[in-house]
Amino acid sequence: MPESKTLPKRAAVIGSGFGGLGAAIRLQSAGIQTVLYEARDLPGGRAYVYHDDGYTFDAGPTVITAPHTLTDLFELTGKKLEDYIELMEVQPMYRLIWSDGDRFDYVRDEATMVKQIAERSQSDADGYQRFFEYAKKVFAKGYTELADRPFGRFSDMVAVSPSLIKLRADRSVYKTVAKYVKDDHLRQALSFHSLLVGGNPFQTSSIYTLIHYLEREWGVYFPAGGTHALVRTLVKLFEELGGELRLSTPVKSVELVQNGKATTHRIPDG
Numbered sequence: 001m002p003e004s005k006t007l008p009k010r011a012a013v014i015g016s017g018f019g020g021l022g023a024a025i026r027l028q029s030a031g032i033q034t035v036l037y038e039a040r041d042l043p044g045g046r047a048y049v050y051h052d053d054g055y056t057f058d059a060g061p062t063v064i065t066a067p068h069t070l071t072d073l074f075e076l077t078g079k080k081l082e083d084y085i086e087l088m089e090v091q092p093m094y095r096l097i098w099s100d101g102d103r104f105d106y107v108r109d110e111a112t113m114v115k116q117i118a119e120r121s122q123s124d125a126d127g128y129q130r131f132f133e134y135a136k137k138v139f140a141k142g143y144t145e146l147a148d149r150p151f152g153r154f155s156d157m158v159a160v161s162p163s164l165i166k167l168r169a170d171r172s173v174y175k176t177v178a179k180y181v182k183d184d185h186l187r188q189a190l191s192f193h194s195l196l197v198g199g200n201p202f203q204t205s206s207i208y209t210l211i212h213y214l215e216r217e218w219g220v221y222f223p224a225g226g227t228h229a230l231v232r233t234l235v236k237l238f239e240e241l242g243g244e245l246r247l248s249t250p251v252k253s254v255e256l257v258q259n260g261k262a263t264t265h266r267i268p269d270g
């Protein structure tokens with residue numbers, strides 16, 4: 001990105017996953033002429049889409065758990081998300097069906113959730129409420145306080161370690177859940193959320209239990225037309241703002257160019 005006053009501000013973003021799209025929209029909306037480079041033939045990254053035999057398959061993410069992050073992004077550009085795409089709240093958020101015929105509806109409403117668990121076991125219903133209080137504390141630390149804090153140096157990590165140790169972030173999601181409830185199906189129902197971000201519940205840090213709080217706070221949503229419809233919407237917004245998306249363009253190197261006192265970054269074409 002050139003620093004020189006004589007040159008217009010320009011930026012390059014590498015990768016058109018949700019992260020890259022969000023960054024590119026923010027830059028473009030701040031008046032910085034932005035090019036978004038994508039190695040693959042379609043945008044979206046893990047939210048890629050496949051078409052086969054008349055069917056459409058979203059490759060990765062399926063649930064939206066913090067819709068306000070999208071609303072905020074649109075508002076930043078002076079637009080309204082609902083003018084572009086419909087986000088539909090999903091109820092129940094998840095329906096779990098086991099091979100022995102057992103079912104569990106994972107819902108947003110606390111009373112319904114507790115009632116359903118109490119029908120299995122009163123002590124698990126009490127345990128679930130204590131587990132939820134734990135998830136709330138993890139959310140306050142891991143999401144509200146730390147989610148947008150950069151950990152560029154080792155000392156940044158050390159600074160937050162005491163609070164993470166206190167919350168037993170070293171324990172896995174499953175082990176944490178198992179401390180609060182005994183029913184095995186319930187343990188699974190309260191542990192699977194780390195799969196949403198590709199994590200193994202038996203290994204992933206209990207920090208991911210914050211998803212429970214996040215879901216109750218904001219709900220779970222699905223974009224009409226599937227996740228890739230949301231990707232296409234973000235691309236549309238970016239292009240309407242004047243940004244440029246270059247597909248099938250893997251960035252192979254970034255050159256540093258000394259321009260007087262300023263150093264600029266240049267992405268060689270091709």
Ligand SMILES: Cc1cc2nc3c(=O)[nH]c(=O)nc-3n(C[C@H](O)[C@H](O)[C@H](O)COP(=O)(O)OP(=O)(O)OC[C@H]3O[C@@H](n4cnc5c(N)ncnc54)[C@H](O)[C@@H]3O)c2cc1C
Nearest residue numbers: 015017018019020038039045046060061062063196250251
């Ligand atoms: C199966 C699965 C299910 C998931 N479900 C959910 C869910 O339900 N809810 C949720 O919130 N999250 C979910 N996630 C997580 C979510 O998909 C990711 O966190 C998110 O999509 C990551 O976005 P990103 O922009 O950081 O990276 P990516 O999506 O990985 O994007 C990186 C992009 O960079 C491009 N790229 C890389 N190198 C170059 C280069 N040199 N030049 C040009 N382009 C390059 C890649 O091609 C790619 O398009 C899921 C993930 C998976 C795998």
